[in-house]
Amino acid sequence: MELILAFITAILYAAGLYLMLRRSMVKLLIGLTLLSNGANLLIFLLGRLTRGKPPVIGDDEKYLSGLYADPIPQALILTAIVISFGLTAFAIILLKRVYIVTNTDDLDNLNTTDDI
Amino acid sequence: MTDHLILLPVLLHLFFAIVLIFLWKEPLWKRIVSIVANVVIFAVCIHLFIKTWQEGILTTQAGSWPAPFGITFVSDVFSSVMLLLTSAAGLAVSVFSSVGVSEARIKYGYYPILHFLLMGLSGAFLTGDIFNLYVWFEIIIISSFVLLTLGGRQKQIGGGIKYVALNLLASVIFLTAIAILYGLTGSLNLAHLSLKVAEVQNRGLLNVAAILFFIGFGIKSAVFPLYFWLPSSYHTPPSAIAAVFGGLLTKVGVYALLRVFTLIFVPDAFLLNTFAIVAIATLLTGAFGALIMRDIRRMFSYLIVCHIGYLISGLALFTEVALTGMLFYLIHDIMVKTNLFLATGVIYKIKGTIKFFESGGLYADYPRISLLIAIVLFSLVGIPPLSGFWPKIYLIQESLSQQSFVLLAAILVASFFTLYVVAKMWAVVFWRDQPAAYNFENTFNDLSRLKKSMLVGPVIFLAIITLYVGFGAENIFKVSRHIAGELLNTAPYVKAVLGPDFPTP
Numbered sequence: 001m002e003l004i005l006a007f008i009t010a011i012l013y014a015a016g017l018y019l020m021l022r023r024s025m026v027k028l029l030i031g032l033t034l035l036s037n038g039a040n041l042l043i044f045l046l047g048r049l050t051r052g053k054p055p056v057i058g059d060d061e062k063y064l065s066g067l068y069a070d071p072i073p074q075a076l077i078l079t080a081i082v083i084s085f086g087l088t089a090f091a092i093i094l095l096k097r098v099y100i101v102t103n104t105d106d107l108d109n110l111n112t113t114d115d116i
Numbered sequence: 117m118t119d120h121l122i123l124l125p126v127l128l129h130l131f132f133a134i135v136l137i138f139l140w141k142e143p144l145w146k147r148i149v150s151i152v153a154n155v156v157i158f159a160v161c162i163h164l165f166i167k168t169w170q171e172g173i174l175t176t177q178a179g180s181w182p183a184p185f186g187i188t189f190v191s192d193v194f195s196s197v198m199l200l201l202t203s204a205a206g207l208a209v210s211v212f213s214s215v216g217v218s219e220a221r222i223k224y225g226y227y228p229i230l231h232f233l234l235m236g237l238s239g240a241f242l243t244g245d246i247f248n249l250y251v252w253f254e255i256i257i258i259s260s261f262v263l264l265t266l267g268g269r270q271k272q273i274g275g276g277i278k279y280v281a282l283n284l285l286a287s288v289i290f291l292t293a294i295a296i297l298y299g300l301t302g303s304l305n306l307a308h309l310s311l312k313v314a315e316v317q318n319r320g321l322l323n324v325a326a327i328l329f330f331i332g333f334g335i336k337s338a339v340f341p342l343y344f345w346l347p348s349s350y351h352t353p354p355s356a357i358a359a360v361f362g363g364l365l366t367k368v369g370v371y372a373l374l375r376v377f378t379l380i381f382v383p384d385a386f387l388l389n390t391f392a393i394v395a396i397a398t399l400l401t402g403a404f405g406a407l408i409m410r411d412i413r414r415m416f417s418y419l420i421v422c423h424i425g426y427l428i429s430g431l432a433l434f435t436e437v438a439l440t441g442m443l444f445y446l447i448h449d450i451m452v453k454t455n456l457f458l459a460t461g462v463i464y465k466i467k468g469t470i471k472f473f474e475s476g477g478l479y480a481d482y483p484r485i486s487l488l489i490a491i492v493l494f495s496l497v498g499i500p501p502l503s504g505f506w507p508k509i510y511l512i513q514e515s516l517s518q519q520s521f522v523l524l525a526a527i528l529v530a531s532f533f534t535l536y537v538v539a540k541m542w543a544v545v546f547w548r549d550q551p552a553a554y555n556f557e558n559t560f561n562d563l564s565r566l567k568k569s570m571l572v573g574p575v576i577f578l579a580i581i582t583l584y585v586g587f588g589a590e591n592i593f594k595v596s597r598h599i600a601g602e603l604l605n606t607a608p609y610v611k612a613v614l615g616p617d618f619p620t621p
Contacts, residue, residue: 016288020281020285025277028281032281032284032285032288035285035288036284036287036288036291038288039288039291039292039295040291042292042295042296043291043294043295043298045299046295046296046298046299046300047298047299048299070302072298072304073298076247076294076298079247079251080250080291083251083254086258087254087257087258087261087284087287090258090261090262090280091280091284094261094265094273094276094277094280095277097265097268097273098273098274098276098277101268101270101273102270102274107277110274110277110278111348
């Protein structure tokens with residue numbers, strides 16, 4: 001399971017970076033989304049995968065014993081998902097605005113702010 | 117010592133931002149509430165600074181969950197100084213924008229977003245938890261996205277797209293670094309991490325995390341070669357917004373770098389070399405960039421990049437004297453850069469343009485305002501005894517005694533180039549006669565006396581602080597040395613956060 005997740009994470013990062021390096025704005029956006037999904041998976045993976053051991057204290061126990069799944073990575077991922085949802089929503093609107101104003105999807109045509 | 121007061125700057129900004137949302141249709145009240153809010157928060161931050169200075173490190177645990185399980189907020193002298201500077205800059209910008217920002221922008225939520233941005237900055241300076249720092253960074257960047265693109269002119273959104281893309285990438289890299297660090301140590305609390313990191317066996321992966329932190333924060337603080345988003349976006353929004361960005365946004369990246377590379381990772385020789393190379397390249401590219409710009413704000417944007425190099429060079433030398441100089445420079449830089457962009461706003465109001473070849477004759481028409489701006493420019497260049505001079509002495513002295521001669525050369529070259537571009541700007545914009553071919557409308561003269569003082573007042577306020585930093589240098593030096601000591605000896609910080617009974621190895 002770890003191996004599969006590790007490969008998926010690697011593919012997400014690689015695909016995200018590749019898409020970010022393209023000139024199309026839409027691909028840039030998709031690349032960013034893939035990257036942030038990759039980061040979320042990485043947190044999940046590095047928090048150790050523990051199956052069938054929820055961090056719940058049973059009725060007959062006083063504290064958690066033995067191996068149990070760490071709940072913190074899931075809380076972190078949840079936070080990160082919500083944040084990246086908001087940021088992606090903003091980025092989509094911004095890109096749409098850019099497209100309406102400049103009528104182009106090519107990032108090379110948006111270099112007007114770099115003219116001296 | 118536990119003190120819930122330290123959350124007050126964050127909570128007050130949140131409270132006033134919400135109040136401002138309810139005042140959506142009342143532009144006049146929005147201005148008044150925002151200025152009052154910033155005055156109150158400035159007073160709170162002064163109080164917090166004095167208290168931290170006298171009583172030592174203050175902490176509070178969110179929800180009373182003891183560290184390292186809950187989120188900790190810490191106010192040491194470093195945090196409280198940064199908060200104080202943020203609130204001073206916030207106050208100046210708030211007063212300035214009541215006249216300097218267009219009615220339409222104020223109508224569409226300029227003030228609430230400004231307060232959310234300041235809230236994010238205050239939170240980032242106070243937090244003692246690495247994931248919480250990430251969350252504050254996200255609050256900062258989403259507010260800054262909105263401020264940058266508010267108004268939606270073509271130039272703005274063109275600059276905005278680079279800013280957005282690079283900052284989102286920086287966030288992902290930062291998050292990746294946190295993931296690796298959590299996987300290695302199982303903790304997120306900065307103080308706890310500083311204990312845990314020493315026990316990690318897998319040093320290779322730890323160094324990868326350190327480099328990822330450096331890249332993530334490096335994008336945010338605009339170091340070479342990751343600074344290109346800054347000069348292509350900072351000149352697009354109105355001056356008041358550019359002032360907050362130029363003064364504070366890049367510095368929060370430097371703050372995070374300092375925290376991470378003193379508390380969690382202690383830089384080894386490789387990292388110090390990397391910092392030194394990056395610092396040299398940042399100083400030189402920033403200076404050369406400023407040299408070819410023919411627009412006041414673009415030139416200042418490159419000077420921001422250039423002067424981030426000074427800060428990184430302090431981190432590269434990593435001795436107490438170098439860190440003292442760096443922190444002194446940080447204090448000076450926040451005030452001066454905010455003020456420069458506000459002053460540019462005043463120039464724009466007067467001349468109707470900030471392009472070099474279109475403007476001139478400012479000194480003949482407005483000698484007093486020109487002299488005021490001259491104080492700011494002299495401080496920026498570092499004419500003794502003004503504020504930019506003292507920290508450079510420390511940096512130069514320390515790079516001499518550490519025998520980092522290339523770094524020394526870069527510091528001197530960048531300093532001379534700063535002098536040169538500022539002198540060039542002064543000669544063109546202030547002393548030269550106004551070119552007859554370009555005559556733009558002067559929107560400054562038609563303003564009422566009150567509005568004029570609302571524009572010039574913040575510049576005077578920040579200039580007075582800058583003068584104090586220059587003439588009261590021994591006090592600032594005392595504060596910087598205290599912070600440098602705090603950063604190098606982290607034991608009191610760790611103890612204050614985790615409590616005296618926490619088992620330390």
